Amino acid sequence: MPIIHTIGLTKRFEDVVAVDKLNLSIDEGEIFGLLGPNGAGKTTTVLMLSTVIKPTQGTAKVGNHDVRTNPDAVRKLIGICFQEPKLMWVSTPWDVLNWHAKVCGLSTSERKHRVKSMLTEVNMWEHRRKRIHGLSGGMKKRVEVAKILIQRPKIAFIDEPTSQIDVVGKHKIWDMIRELRDDGSTIILATNELYEADVLSNRVGIMHKGRMLVCDTPKKLKDSILGGDIVEVQLEKAADNHVLDELKGLEEVVEIVKIRPDDLRVHLNKVEKVVPKIVNLFLNAKLSISSIRMSEPSLDDVFVHYTGLTIEEAEKKSKTK
Amino acid sequence: MRPMRKILLVVERDLRRFIQYKFLVILRTIWFGAQVAFFGLIASRMVVPELADIYFEFYIAGVVIMMLYSSSVFIGYDIFEEAEHGVFEYLLSLPVSRRELVLGRSIGGGIRSFILVGPIIAITLAIIGWANLPNLLLAFTALFLFAFGVSGMSITIAVTLKSGDHFDIFMGVLSAFIVRLSTTMYPQAFVQDASQAYAILSQFNPVTYASDLFRWGTGIERYLTMSPMPLAALIGIVIFFFLFTLVGVTFYEKRLEGGGWQ
Numbered sequence: 001m002p003i004i005h006t007i008g009l010t011k012r013f014e015d016v017v018a019v020d021k022l023n024l025s026i027d028e029g030e031i032f033g034l035l036g037p038n039g040a041g042k043t044t045t046v047l048m049l050s051t052v053i054k055p056t057q058g059t060a061k062v063g064n065h066d067v068r069t070n071p072d073a074v075r076k077l078i079g080i081c082f083q084e085p086k087l088m089w090v091s092t093p094w095d096v097l098n099w100h101a102k103v104c105g106l107s108t109s110e111r112k113h114r115v116k117s118m119l120t121e122v123n124m125w126e127h128r129r130k131r132i133h134g135l136s137g138g139m140k141k142r143v144e145v146a147k148i149l150i151q152r153p154k155i156a157f158i159d160e161p162t163s164q165i166d167v168v169g170k171h172k173i174w175d176m177i178r179e180l181r182d183d184g185s186t187i188i189l190a191t192n193e194l195y196e197a198d199v200l201s202n203r204v205g206i207m208h209k210g211r212m213l214v215c216d217t218p219k220k221l222k223d224s225i226l227g228g229d230i231v232e233v234q235l236e237k238a239a240d241n242h243v244l245d246e247l248k249g250l251e252e253v254v255e256i257v258k259i260r261p262d263d264l265r266v267h268l269n270k271v272e273k274v275v276p277k278i279v280n281l282f283l284n285a286k287l288s289i290s291s292i293r294m295s296e297p298s299l300d301d302v303f304v305h306y307t308g309l310t311i312e313e314a315e316k317k318s319k320t321k
Numbered sequence: 322m323r324p325m326r327k328i329l330l331v332v333e334r335d336l337r338r339f340i341q342y343k344f345l346v347i348l349r350t351i352w353f354g355a356q357v358a359f360f361g362l363i364a365s366r367m368v369v370p371e372l373a374d375i376y377f378e379f380y381i382a383g384v385v386i387m388m389l390y391s392s393s394v395f396i397g398y399d400i401f402e403e404a405e406h407g408v409f410e411y412l413l414s415l416p417v418s419r420r421e422l423v424l425g426r427s428i429g430g431g432i433r434s435f436i437l438v439g440p441i442i443a444i445t446l447a448i449i450g451w452a453n454l455p456n457l458l459l460a461f462t463a464l465f466l467f468a469f470g471v472s473g474m475s476i477t478i479a480v481t482l483k484s485g486d487h488f489d490i491f492m493g494v495l496s497a498f499i500v501r502l503s504t505t506m507y508p509q510a511f512v513q514d515a516s517q518a519y520a521i522l523s524q525f526n527p528v529t530y531a532s533d534l535f536r537w538g539t540g541i542e543r544y545l546t547m548s549p550m551p552l553a554a555l556i557g558i559v560i561f562f563f564l565f566t567l568v569g570v571t572f573y574e575k576r577l578e579g580g581g582w583q
Contacts, residue, residue, distance in 0.1 A: 052413045076416045086411035088403065090338060099337070103330050103415055105322045 001064070003028040003155060003186050004049060008058035011044050018044040020210040021058065026188065026203075031181050033201030033218075034190040035299065037314035041210040042190035043083055046157045049188070050078050062155060079104070079153030083160045083190070085144035089133035093124050093143045096132070097150055104151045111150075118146045121176065123169075137164040142173075149176055152183060159190045174200055192311060194299040204299065206306060208314060213306045221302045229271035230295045231278060235262040236288040243285045250277055267297075327417045331425025332432065335396070339433040346437055349388065353441050356384050378449040378541055383505040385438060385445050386464075386532045390500065392437045393468045394492055396430030397475035401485035423476060423570050430472025431465060445539070452540030460538025463555055466562040467531040473565035477572060503528035527561040530554035 004026040011019040019041040026032045034042045047053045049062055051071035059066065065073040087096055097119065101111040119125045122142040132140060141164045148156050158177065162170040177200060181187050191197050197204050198218050205215035214221060222228055238261030239247075247266065248256060252274040257265040268274055271294050282289055303311050361384070365377040403409040412422060451457045475492070482488045502519060503526045504512065513520040523529050533554045 047410070050414045052410050072416075072418045075414065075418075078414070080411070080414045082407065082411065084407055086407045088338065088406060088408055090342065095337060099330070099334055103327065103417060105416070 010057040033197035033204040036207035085140040332429040335429030392434035393471035397479035427473040431469035
């Protein structure tokens with residue numbers, strides 16, 4: 001039985017449909033990546049599922065409790081790490097985490113232990129008595145992430161956990177999210193970072209303009225793209241149209257993207273079969289190959305496949321609206 | 322966790338935050354000092370000389386109630402500040418029911434008003450004295466209920482208006498009516514002299530009840546045109562408290578639940 005189940009979940013803000021008839025099913029114990037550009041409806045979905053805002057239409061059950069009719073029961077199961085740290089400027093990291101742990105029902109000894117260990121884990125122990133307004137964006141974000149790691153809720157909504165965090169910090173937080181899952185939490189990870197969704201999620205749902213476009217494991221999503229394999233070929237000189245037409249004529253080749261005249265990205269099927277053919281084709285045309293590289297498609301490619309836009313283009317479009 | 326424990330945690334949070342606003346506490350104390358030292362002393366000279374001291378005592382007691390009112394209203398501004406920082410969404414996502422949250426905030430708002438006004442009440446009592454301990458304790462109880470009620474009213478208005486600017490203007494206008502049309506600054510007899518309508522309105526005003534009860538507790542009820550035991554004022558305060566702390570909670574619970582705030 002899914003731990004989160006929505007049918008036709010919709011949220012309208014006046015004329016804007018932020019989330020449009022969302023059907024979603026999330027199993028207990030999985031990390032579910034909710035992927036999409038800013039403005040796709042990820043945060044609105046999280047806020048509806050966590051009972052902070054009311055759906056306009058549709059139903060949502062969290063831990064088998066309806067978010068409309070039994071919100072108190074839902075809130076006992078959930079915790080949120082917000083996209084923007086929700087901290088008052090006069091508070092200190094210690095105050096914020098200590099109170100959060102108290103209100104989430106941790107015993108005194110457990111609270112003290114978890115707050116101290118988590119402040120240490122996120123490198124905030126030294127800064128625990130500083131006012132929030134004196135902390136950098138990354139530090140505030142680490143405090144926000146620490147809240148949910150201390151709480152260890154049954155269902156954790158984590159909204160862009162590593163925005164404003166440096167590369168080393170990102171890997172540390174990813175490990176902590178995996179530990180949280182291993183400790184028994186179900187995690188809904190809302191993110192616009194494709195790599196983050198790819199490395200962390202058991203399943204990914206791609207949202208765009210409030211709609212869920214597709215939802216599956218990262219591997220299956222990548223495999224679902226026709227021409228899902230990619231060969232990147234760098235040539236000594238530019239390939240002429242005749243060679244490109246010949247390349248396009250290979251039955252396994254789906255698409256050729258010219259990054260530069262001498263740098264080609266070939267989307268194709270059955271990579272192991274076609275690479276020797278490609279090499280021969282260029283050698284026969286007296287074109288020397290500087291390098292050739294095979295790669296899997298990324299979730300970036302999946303996003304482009306389903307929306308016709310890169311995630312950056314989609315964000316730009318949503319901002320200009 | 323028991324509901325009472327959750328309410329107390331919400332109260333604790335508000336109290337901790339308030340203590341961090343040291344600057345506000347200092348400014349409020351300076352404001353009180355200025356009201357007493359400038360306005361109180363000068364305005365007392367406007368009444369007939371033999372009543373100057375009496376009016377001064379009357380006025381100081383009134384200023385205490387004004388401070389208690391404005392400090393209790395402050396919780397509504399906190400809500401907007403929290404909304405601005407997104408903290409309100411955080412509070413709404415916690416394993417605390419809306420009822421516990423709002424009740425805790427009303428009580429927290431009331432208690433912190435007393436923390437702020439407490440030293441000023443002590444100074445006032447040192448200046449004007451008090452009648453007897455039971456009267457004073459009863460008056461204090463009534464003032465607690467008044468402070469909780471005003472905090473509840475402030476939260477109710479804040480979640481109803483949903484706009485910081487609207488709230489600011491509305492509370493300014495409300496304060497102009499509720500404080501000016503009360504016996505905070507002038508005895509009931511003068512309000513009556515000015516207008517019968519004013520007198521009626523001031524008699525159904527929680528600020529009047531609080532002012533009268535405080536003066537009764539301090540033993541300066543002889544300046545008031547009220548009965549020796551201000552039962553009406555006491556009942557008025559209790560009704561006000563129940564209206565905004567309990568009935569109000571149900572109202573804004575409905576508004577908040579599931580995101581009515583947005």
